[in-house]
Amino acid sequence: MLQDNYTRLYDYCVEHSTPMDEILYELDRETHLKTLAPRMSSGPIQGRILSLISNLLRPKYILEIGTFTGFATLNLVRGLQPDGELITVEVNAELQHISHKYFTKSGYSDRINQLIGNAKEIVPELDYKFDLIFLDAGKKDYPIYYELILPKLRKGGIILADNILWSGKILDENMDKTSVILDEFNKQVVEDSRVENVILPLRDGINVIRKL
């Protein structure tokens, strides 16, 4: 019943929010048709929130960890400054034919730099001060990514860490391994004096972290 209500409310939110444009709609559709886990994609509401945050911040440099098919990328890039750059890192090269196609169609491909490989090896090599970072790769590595990305974030910059409520499993008495690590990650953040944060209970939970 609760799930039913949640689904209806979610659908209501989609119906009463600015709709996806044609490119995002096509990408969303192709993601659902051609990938095994389309749920990994941010989807219309979270995508709209990412583009809204990006438009509010007007970042010059954005980092995304975990491109998947590029749905979040194409939302985040909308707030990027005209001379800015969005770097998105993806370990699975097989997804690139989808993301690349839509980056090109979107007209933003000259500002999107997709790096294929393991983010744990790539991020330490990036010589940037990012304004906005979307953390959305393997959840078990969040504590590691956090320490890798925080030095690369400018003061006042924002990290958005996705899925930190893990479908509510974070409250289970017998938490699975991922929930245990995400719970540790959320504690790591709230106890870190270098940042302030708030968890938005949106979709699967987003930890919004601002560097002080």
Ligand SMILES: C[S@@+](CC[C@H](N)C(=O)[O-])C[C@H]1O[C@@H](n2cnc3c(N)ncnc32)[C@H](O)[C@@H]1O
């Ligand atoms: C949840 S999906 C990303 C969804 C995308 N950000 C969106 O919202 O549309 C997570 C992605 O992270 C990628 N990934 C997992 N481990 C990674 C790693 N070590 N380095 C880079 N990408 C990784 C996965 O292959 C997967 O495509």
